[in-house]
Amino acid sequence: MTSGASAEQTVGSGPGRVLVALYGVFALAASARAAVQIATKFAEAPLAYLLSAFAAVVYIVLTVALARGARRTALVACAIELAGVLIVGTLSLADAQAFPHATVWSGYGSGYGFVPLVLPVIGLVWLLRPRRS
């Protein structure tokens, strides 16, 4: 990308830097949680724990994409994250039996102060805001 240098400046700096920090924390928390769940009690709820791992991957991709200014990758990952938290959140409330074990996205992220629900919205607003050249 020819505009790569300036895009890097705008996506990963300023307010974007705080966003990267938040996503970094969630990448760390989600992957650690998924690793522990899969390593110690995978058989109890394979679906929930695979979802945890998937969420962790999405957060890691987002952290790296935002930090490096990869706008398109970050946008796609943000959309997947928003879809994930809405779908899993709804399913976990509608069919609690299918999700007996918590994931980051259960109950729209209520176990994490609803930050998983708010974060992708802020991310999309930040990525889609009008750019001045």
Next chain:
Amino acid sequence: MIGAFSGWLIGATLLLALVAVITAIRDRPMGVVLLAGLAVLEVALLVQAGLALADLGQVREKATFIGYLAATVVLPPAAVWWGRAERTRWGPGVIAVAAFTVAVMTGRLLQLWDATA
């Protein structure tokens, strides 16, 4: 791990997060005060990790507990590294996020500790 020590640690960490937020609101970059605060916090977190590991036998969820311990120790240096490059109000913003996360994680550590004590 001594409960009182970690309790004070949570209070001090939240205070540091507050100072960082105030710095960000006043539109100042990260200064000596925040840097010194993070350095003191890191030393306190290392002490906490040492105390906790010395008495690890009574914790049931060892893997989770050690994970939180490691994360609390790693976060302040990561915040300095990521916040230092940003010489605007958003540098302290990063530190506020990190400090608040450390406070929450220390709270979770206390919960895991008390569950078995």
